[in-house]
Amino acid sequence: MSSLTRFGISMDSRLLERFDAYIGEHGYANRSEAVRDLVRDRLVQKSWEEDDAETVGTITLIYDHHQRELTEKLTAQQHDSHHAILSAMHVHLDHHNCLEVLAVRGRASEIRHISDRLLSIKGVKHGKLVMTATGEGL
Ligand code: NI
Structure with missing residues (x-):
């Protein structure tokens, strides 16, 4: 300030x-x-x-890792977007369910696109993009 x-x-x-x-x-x-x-x-x-604005966010995913090929698809998508994914946290919630939280940074349109691609994969039970900011100018 x-x-x-x-x-x-x-x-x-x-x-x-x-x-x-x-x-x-x-x-x-x-x-x-x-x-x-x-x-x-x-x-x-x-x-x-503003699509070109640099933004920061988190993508939260809940899924059943027993679902066929789901883990492989999620991993492949994340590797495709490795430049924008800063960190990933994985929690084994119970025998079936996993929680994943990804910290992402990049252009707003790109982050939204990454989130849409991950959340729309069959077997992802719930997910959310939390849109925040780099902190600059706030
Ligand atoms: Ni797990």
């Missing part, structure tokens, strides 16, 4: 009441931090709408 600038916000009192309830539920110490997080979240969303 460079320097702090104070500014005032005018808001409908009922909207402010709802906002205060929201920040109370989410454990914010004050309105300023809550407003900062909302702004950051919107800026992160915007960066994901």
Whole structure:
């Protein structure tokens, strides 16, 4: 953060009441931090709408490793995208199910494409791309 600038916000009192309830539920110490997080979240969303923006995210996958050829397909896809996959964590949840979390970095359009390709493989039970940011400019 460079320097702090104070500014005032005018808001409908009922909207402010709802906002205060929201920040109370989410454990914010004050309105300023809550407003900062909302702004950051919107800026992160915007960066994901710009296909060429450099972004960071995580792809979470749940699958049954006994499913025929699934592990091989997932591994092959990840090797195809090795330049964008920074790290992979594998957890054996039980006898059948595996959890995989991949940290990814690259252009927004490319990361989305990698995620779509992995999540659409038959046998992947659930998955999600969490879109975050490099932290630059936030
Ligand atoms: Ni496993």
